[in-house]
Amino acid sequence: MAALSVPVTAMATESGENGRLSYAVSAMQGYRDNMEDAHKAVLNLDAVTATSFFGVYDGHGGPAVSKYCAKHLHNELRKHADFGHDPIAALQRTFLRMDEKMKTRKAAKELCEYGGNEYWENYKKAIHSSRFRFCWAEKPPYDGPISDGCTACVVLIRGNHIIVANAGDSRCVLSRNDHPIALSTDFKPDVPGERVRIESAGRSVTVTEARGNIPRIDEGIAISRSLGDMTYKDVEGLSPLQQPITALPEVRTEDITHDAQFLILACDGIWDCMTNQQAVDFVRMYLASDVSLAYICEAILTHCVATPRGRDNMTVMLIRFKITPPPPPLPPTIPPASGHSDDKVPPAATTTEAGSSSRS
Template structure:
C-alpha cells in the first residue's frame, strides 16, 4: 500500500484537472481503506484469513528476529464494536495462547433485544489444547446458558443492571465456566475424549488455561476472570481494573488453598504445590480441588468518558502496568491534529496502512512494547475502542 501512495505522489506526467481529481479520489479511497471504513469490494484479508477471523483463529508469520508471530486482525464496521487484537509467541518456544471474539453473540428478551459481544483471552499452560478448547467452546456455552434463562424472571427494570439482572449473569458465567472445565478435563491433548483416547492417562491430567472474558452490551461491561490474565478499563485517563489476578499468594486465595488441603510453595514465585503459578484455571485435573475454575465476575456500567477496554494475557501484564498500557492504548486511539502541510505524508500514510484501525495499531504497539521489555511469555492483547463502539 505504501508503494501505491508513492506512485500517486510521484506521478508527474499529466497535471490536467481531470488527472488531479482522479489522483485525489484515489488518495481518499486509500485513506478510507487504511482506516477500515471502505465500503468498496477491496478487502485486505484473503478468504482464508476471513474464515480464520470469523472463527477466532490466528494467522502465522515470522518476524525479522526469526520468531514465529501469530496475529489476529479484525476489521469491524462502525455500527459494531471497533477492536484490534494481536497474539504472538514472543520468546516462548510454544504458542499456548488463544483469542476469541464473537460479535452479536446473543440477542433475546434477556438482553432486551440488544446484541451483546464476546471477547476472550485464554493463556494455556502444559500445552495449547485447553486454551484452544476455550476459544472454540466458551462463547457457545455462554450462548447456550443465556438461551436457557427464563426471561419472565428478569423484570424490565432489572434488565438494565439491577440485582436480578446481575444474579442472572453470575449464574450464566459460573455455569459456563463449570461446563468448560468439565470439557477440558475430559479431553486429551491429542484432541480425543477420554473414552476414545489411547494415550497415557496423564496426558489428560496435564494442561490448563486461564480465561478472562468480557461481554460488552450498550450499557454494561461484564467481565468473568479465572487465572492471571487481566481486563482493564481506561476511563477519563485512569486505569480501572475489571479483574483481579488469581495468584496463589493472594491472601484470600492462599486461605482457600490451605482449607482445601493444598500448599503454596515459593519456587520461582508462589506456586500451588510448587507447580502452578495461578490459583484458578480451566483444566489442571491433577490439581483439583485445590485449583478451581470458578470465575470472579464484575459488572461495570459504561460511561461517556470510557476510552478503551484492554484484555491481555500475563505476557503483557508481567512487564507493563495497567496504567501504562491504558496510556499507550489511548494515545493510539486519540485523533491526531491535521498536518500543517497539505497532502499525505508518505511515511505516515504507509505505516497507517499496515493496520486496519487505530485499535489494531494499539494492540500491535502494546505487544511490541512488551517484547521490547523482554517479556518471556506468549503475549495476547485485545483493545476495544469504546469511543467508537
C-alpha cells in the same frame, strides 16, 4: 520452562466492528518454544440481548485447553438457560461446565489433536491402537486434562454494561477518563482468600528461589484459578469450588458511561511488562495519532517483547466504545430566593458564572 534465544515475532492480528464498538486483537509467540495463548471475539454473540463476547485464554502445559476453550466456551455460554436474564450466573456455571466437558471422551479426541505435551501424544496413540481391537475391548483410560490448563478472562458487552469473568491471571482494564480501572483480580496462590482455600484443601503455598521466588502451589503452578489442571482438582470430598484450584470465575460489572473510553484485555505476558496506567497511556498516545486499533495492538506486542520481562506468549485485545451515554446535565441555575427586582446578580450573569465553573 523452555525458551528461545530469539523471539518469534510474527503476529496474528484481526479486527472488527459493529454499531456500538470496534475491536482488534494481536498475538505473538515471543520467546516461548510454542504458542499456548488463544482468543475469541464474537461481535454479535446473541441478537436478542445484543451481546458481544471477547475472551483471552492463556494456556500452560500446552495449547490444548486454551484452544478448546476458545472454540467452545462462548457457545456453551450462549446455550446456558440463564444467559438471557442472569449473565453472571451463566458465566460462573459455564466456566465450571468447561471442566466437566473436558472430562468427556468426545472432548479428549479434540484435545489430543491440539496436542502440546506427552500426555496428549500418548492418548492419541492409544486411541489409534484401540481401533484395531475387538469392539468390546476396554477403551484407553482418560481423566481429563490433568497436566495442562488455561486461564480465562472474558468480557460481555450488553447494553451499557460491561461484564467481566476471570479465572487466572489474565486481566481486563477499563480506561475511564484516561485513568485505568482494573475489572479483574490476578488470581495468584498468595492472594489471601486463595491461600485459605488452597491450604484448607491440604496443599501449600510455596516461594522458593529454585522456582523464581514466585508464589506457587507446592512449588508447581503459579495461579489459583484455571480451566483444566485436573491434578489440582482431585481432592475427594471437596466441591469444585473448594479444590486447590477452581474454575469458578470472579465476575465484575461496570457501566459504560460518557467517560468510558476503551478496554484492554490481555494475558499476563503483557501485564508483566506494563502497569495498568502505562498500558492506558500507551493506547491513548496512539489513538491521538489516529491509527487503527490493530496497529496499536501490534505496537504493544513490539514494545513488550523488547523489554527484559517480555519472555512469555503475548495476546492483547482492545475494545473501543463508539457510542457512550452523554454526560449528566448540569444542575439547573436557581436565582436567589429574594424575589426582588433589584437582585445584585441578574439571571444572565448567574448562568454565565455556572458555565464558567463547569469548565474549570
